[in-house]
Amino acid sequence: MERRLYRSSQDKRLFGVCGGIAQFLRVDSTLVRVGVVILTVCTGIPILLYILLAMIMPKEPHWAYAGDGFGMYDAPMAGRARMNDLDSEIDRLEKRALVQEVYRLREELSKYKGL
Numbered sequence: 001m002e003r004r005l006y007r008s009s010q011d012k013r014l015f016g017v018c019g020g021i022a023q024f025l026r027v028d029s030t031l032v033r034v035g036v037v038i039l040t041v042c043t044g045i046p047i048l049l050y051i052l053l054a055m056i057m058p059k060e061p062h063w064a065y066a067g068d069g070f071g072m073y074d075a076p077m078a079g080r081a082r083m084n085d086l087d088s089e090i091d092r093l094e095k096r097a098l099v100q101e102v103y104r105l106r107e108e109l110s111k112y113k114g115l
Contacts, residue, residue: 006060007053015054015087023060059087 008019011029018036022029039046 005057007057009060015050015090016060017050017053017057020057020060 003024005024006020007016008023008029009016011019011022013019013033018032019029022032025032036046036050
């Protein structure tokens with residue numbers, strides 16, 4: 001079975017990027033988070049990479065790591081609703097931006113169509 005890199009839906013603090021990388025590498029997510037913090041303090045680059053990955057990486061489907069021992073109820077529930085709201089808000093904003101881009105492209109095409 002092919003392993004894929006996803007944002008974790010179970011092991012996340014902000015967007016699930018570190019949890020997803022940890023699941024992909026099969027290491028503890030705390031090690032990945034500590035590494036990101038240390039590199040961010042030293043260089044500042046990982047925060048930009050984290051934001052980029054949060055936008056690019058797809059969300060983990062509910063079946064992605066079913067056999068890896070990461071259970072549905074392993075992560076604490078505190079703050080999960082707030083993060084899910086944040087994820088749904090990001091999805092809504094991405095869809096809105098895509099719709100606006102489609103309208104903009106239609107307007108551009110209509111200008112050339114009229115020539």
